[in-house]
Amino acid sequence: MDGPGEEVLLSGNAAIARACVESGVTLVTGYPGTPITPVIEILQNGKTELKAQWAINEKVAMDIAAGHSWAGLRTLVTMKMSGLNVAADTVLSVAASGTVGGLVIYVGDDPNVYYGMVEQDSRYYALLSSAPMLVPANPQELLDFTKRAFELSERIGGPVFLRSTTVLSYTFSKVTLGEIRRMRQKAGVVFDADRFTKVGSLRCLQQHRAALSRVESAGELTDDLNELTITGTPIGVIASSLAWDYLCEVLDKQDLDLTRLKVSTANPIPGSKINQLLASVKKVLVLEELEPIIEGAVRAEAIRCDNRPEIFGKAEGMIPRVGDLSPDLIREALSKVLGEEFDACPGAGLPDHIGEMEVKRLLTFCAGCPHRSTYFALISAMEKMGLDPGRFPVTGDIGCTILGINEPFKICWTEVSMGNSIGLASGFLEAGMKKPVVAALGDGTFFHAGIPPIIDAVSAGRDLPIVILDNNWMSMTGYQENPGTRNGRGRRISIEDVLWGLGVRSVNVCNPYRLKKATRAFRRLLISEGVNVLIMRAPCVARKPPAYKVPVRINQKKCPGFDACERTCIEALACPALIRAGDRVLVEEADCMNCGLCAHYCPKGAISRRWFGVRRRKDGI
Ligand code: SF4
Ligand code: SF4
Structure with a gap:
């Protein structure tokens, strides 16, 4: 150290x-x-x-x-x-x-x-x-x-x-x-x-x-943390947090020595220093990100000032209330208040330029992610049962599992807060929505806030199918362990045991890569009565790739090509390992996890995985 x-x-x-x-x-x-x-x-x-x-x-x-x-x-x-x-x-x-x-x-x-x-x-x-x-x-x-x-x-x-x-x-x-x-x-x-x-x-x-x-x-x-500098200029600036650092950058670049106050305490707001600044200027620009909290205090103090300085900030729309600030934005606001043209800051206009270079990518699951297979199986089950996924809601939750909201699956309808999927689904049921209404959440979210709404659904006697996408870690935030993490540091708490203790009617565990079995499990879940839970369990591929070693290949003789295929595997699965090269569809071997979902999907049977010699771990971990 x-x-x-x-x-x-x-x-x-x-x-x-x-x-x-x-x-x-x-x-x-x-x-x-x-x-x-x-x-x-x-x-x-x-x-x-x-x-x-x-x-x-x-x-x-x-x-x-x-x-x-x-x-x-x-x-x-x-x-x-x-x-x-x-x-x-x-x-x-x-x-x-x-x-x-x-x-x-x-x-x-x-x-x-x-x-x-x-x-x-x-x-x-x-x-x-x-x-x-x-x-x-x-x-x-x-x-x-x-x-x-x-x-x-x-x-x-x-x-x-x-x-x-x-x-x-x-x-x-x-x-x-x-x-x-x-x-x-x-x-x-x-x-x-x-x-x-x-x-x-x-x-x-x-x-x-x-x-x-x-x-x-x-x-x-x-009080010493709130630094007031009075230089005698008729225009003053009050800034807080990052906006202060940006302001210093702009003042330095434009060689300005304005009266200024750095606010380092959001509570209490330094009223007496604000008063001193207000008494010495005619105009004040207030810089802070998000809500006009300091600005509100400055305006309240200004009303009591004899000289009544003019205040500029979010109220006039000069400083946005949405999004973050930047040196460029502060330079523009300062230029307006001072009525002077300023030189551009170094890097000004860069964000627009970067925007032009941006590659538009679908926000989707990683290649081989078990959640992709889970949602694929859920949609397959619904389609086989004649249930239009566009009419029967699946409430989603926080974490990687919510990526099911995006193309191509668009299966999750909502994302509100941790564990909310279950309560929201209960609300839909209480409103008389046609069943099934499904709640989907991850293992970390289940432990965080998913348990009380399950107890509520059980005690209220609702018919609520729940799918827990258990990938063993809290992947979205950096693979932290949760109490259910297998081979983790702490004592493991079994999700199944917790669920049985909560009084749910059934708990089933399924490997999402076994697509036929998974689809059948979803069909049973969707017609079940009471609160029933299906745990789709396979580890996050970013932490532990699936144990399927045999590479997946596309037989180009069988594949009619991107334009001729009615709905290509790229469009249907959005797996980042499936790529288009002209009219050909290829598997990017370096990214492919050999999960087999595309082979299961391909309507032409053009994608295959040789099962001979495949090694699978027994517990899926
Ligand atoms: S789904 Fe099959 S046929 Fe269609 S593009 Fe993919 S590999 Fe080719
Ligand atoms: S097997 Fe297919 S779906 Fe699975 S990771 Fe490879 S390309 Fe993607």
Whole structure:
């Protein structure tokens, strides 16, 4: 491990991992999701005594973190923005109760939705829970602010949010390392019903007052992080997080020395520094990604100012509320406010140019992915039963399994939140939709939030066929293990055993590559009564390729060619290993996993796999 004072190239996430070590944190927990996943992975792979663990979901992670903090030790809990919604119940309660050991909640937002899900601004959670929030602007600040957040948490006795974004968490830059603090190992919890329970409204009201006063104290203790520079210019700029770094780049390039305020605390927003800036300028541009939270505070302060400066930001549409910001966008906005033409920033116009070079590819499963075979079998079963997949909904869920929503399958109809597929299907049934309504989810999602809605469906006596696409890992977020992972690090929990315990009527396990059997299994599932579950089990090919060794080949004499084939294997399966070369269809051997789906599909029998000598693993793993 590099020593204090050394400069190293770190990503934002690596800087946070380092800060945990430097801060003497004893536990880092969370649930994977872009952009925060690497923090725990870096710590798990590093040489440190610190415990870094994934929890079953974000709420459980937050519960564990709260317990660790109340036992007096330092802990960081991490989740993506949508995970914060899952953890919110505990987050708000713990923010009211307060903490003992330092507790930092690292949340990653995703402006511009680089990785899917709602474009959410988690800064609102700091306001909602009356907890301070620090918003760093670069990897060095991610390290420094994380350490500061632990100190602040212990000074005020409450949790502190640390908010980053996808671009910031994955940005690399030089970071100066600090001293490593020794961990405090001795744990102990005191009985304190006034803080650790919510029994009685008086206690709750007192906790609310205490939380508000903690935010006020945090404002005083972190005021130095909000940097105000008054240069006497009639135009000022207020910027926060990455927008601040972009602003510095633009000011440097245009050789401007404007009055400016860097806002590093989203809660509390530094009202007095905003006031000082407003009093010294005629116009103010406010720069922040997503919601106009700081802008709202600036406008509220401006009303009380004698000079009433003009405010520019999202309200006039000058700064977008959707998507992320860029130096180019800030340069344009600044140019409008100043009424001056600016030189283009280096790299200006590059995104458009890159857009022209973009190769349009279908967002689909990897070559040989077992989920492709699963959906193929489900559609085959529906067609054989005369059920139009366009009329009978299959509710989808979060993870790789949702790629069934895209061409060519278009079998999943919905994607809302973790475990939602089952509740949504129940809602469709309660609305009187024609059966079957199928719910489809992955193994990780089943453990995360799929169990309560199954209990609900069983106890309500619904007829709900459920398919669990069990590929052994949480592949979408980087192949993390879940409690059902076979040959994993922890004690394995059998999905079948859990399902039997929940009272479902039947549980069947099927290998998705055995297409005839899989189709028959789906036919039985689709006519079943009660809650029945079909587990389609085969490992993620990106982690463990199928054990089929015999190569799949296309007999060009039998294949009439791309144009003459009524529906080619490329169109029907969208397997990336099937490629077109002129009118010929070929198998890209380097990518092909020999799963055999295309051989099963080809109506001309042009694709074959010699079964002689094929080795198959018994358990499919
Ligand atoms: S489905 Fe068969 S016949 Fe059609 S393009 Fe593919 S290999 Fe050729
Ligand atoms: S066997 Fe066919 S469907 Fe399977 S990976 Fe190879 S080309 Fe794709």
